[in-house]
Amino acid sequence: MLVSSASVDTSTYDTSKLDVDNDHGSLTQEDFLSLFITQLQNQDPTEPLDTSDMMEQTATFTEVETMTTMSENIEEMVNSMDSMSSSMQMSSATSVIGMVMEYEGNTTTLTDSGAALEFEVESVPEKCTVVIKDEDGNFVSSFSPTVSNTGKQYIVWDGTDANGNAMDTGPYKFTVTAYDANGEKLDVTEYGNGQVTGVTVEDGGIVYEVDGEFEVAAEDVISVRDANLL
Numbered sequence: 121m122l123v124s125s126a127s128v129d130t131s132t133y134d135t136s137k138l139d140v141d142n143d144h145g146s147l148t149q150e151d152f153l154s155l156f157i158t159q160l161q162n163q164d165p166t167e168p169l170d171t172s173d174m175m176e177q178t179a180t181f182t183e184v185e186t187m188t189t190m191s192e193n194i195e196e197m198v199n200s201m202d203s204m205s206s207s208m209q210m211s212s213a214t215s216v217i218g219m220v221m222e223y224e225g226n227t228t229t230l231t232d233s234g235a236a237l238e239f240e241v242e243s244v245p246e247k248c249t250v251v252i253k254d255e256d257g258n259f260v261s262s263f264s265p266t267v268s269n270t271g272k273q274y275i276v277w278d279g280t281d282a283n284g285n286a287m288d289t290g291p292y293k294f295t296v297t298a299y300d301a302n303g304e305k306l307d308v309t310e311y312g313n314g315q316v317t318g319v320t321v322e323d324g325g326i327v328y329e330v331d332g333e334f335e336v337a338a339e340d341v342i343s344v345r346d347a348n349l350l
Contacts, residue, residue, distance in 0.1 A: 213319040213326045213338070221330055222342040225312040226296075229331040230289050234276040237294050238311040243270055245298035245306055252277060255291045255333075267298070272311070291333040312336070315347060 228235040237250060248267045252260040261282045265275055277294070279287050298306040318329035326338040 213328070216316050216328070216344050217319065218347065219316055220313060220345045220347045221316050221328060221336065222311055222313045222345075223328075223330070223336045224309065224340045224342060225334070225336065226293050226310040227312040227314075227330075227334045228277070228292050228294060229314050229333065230277070230279045230287060230292055232289065234278050235292060236313055237275045237277055237296075238272060238313060239296045240272045240309045240311070241267060241270060241296075241298045242307040243300065244268060246301045248296065248298045250275065250277075251295045251297075253293045253295070254287075255293065257293070260287060260292065291331070311342060316344070 222238070228237055239250075241248070245267050247264065249262060249264050251262045254260055259282075261277070261280065265273065267273055277292075279289075281287055294310065296308045296310055298308050300306055312330070312334065314331035314334065316328050316330055317332045320327050320329065328336045328338070328341070330336050
């Protein structure tokens with residue numbers, strides 16, 4: 121049975137052992153034992169601490185300590201699994217370096233052979249326009265390809281601007297707009313493609329470097345092909 125403040129003169133207690141140096145306000149095993157011993161030292165001789173109460177307090181602390189230890193072990197295990205998973209993802213991702221990747225996006229790289237453009241329209245358009253811009257967003261050229269089906273359209277831009285001048289090789293962007301016979305704008309999905317030149321991890325996700333210029337998130341990848349089989 122615990123001693124009530126009404127039956128004991130607490131002014132005579134040695135409270136030096138009651139100080140707990142813990143910034144988080146939680147008891148360690150040493151803190152608990154210190155408090156427990158102090159309690160025994162200052163119990164009422166006429167009403168000593170009940171053995172069942174003592175065992176209950178000890179069992180409760182032991183249970184809490186066990187649960188805390190288990191929680192810490194589980195956290196360490198989860199962190200270890202996350203690290204292993206990231207390593208496996210990176211190892212798998214680096215295996216596609218050097219391969220050609222198709223992804224959802226509107227970037228392309230102009231080479232001496234031209235630049236590949238790819239897009240898909242929800243229905244056969246009456247009018248379709250492709251606009252080419254440089255990496256700074258400046259207008260370069262535009263043209264209107266003929267689209268006769270709703271499948272993926274593959275077009276090669278020859279690398280010349282609106283005046284027929286050859287542009288420098290490097291990264292460019294393209295935008296495709298399409299309209300039906302009633303002048304209603306149609307949904308268009310643009311696709312980029314290029315050679316994978318690197319892999320990084322950003323915010324826990326895999327990001328591919330394409331043609332040494334573009335960053336492509338793993339969730340935007342459509343397909344990956346061996347460059348030697350094209």
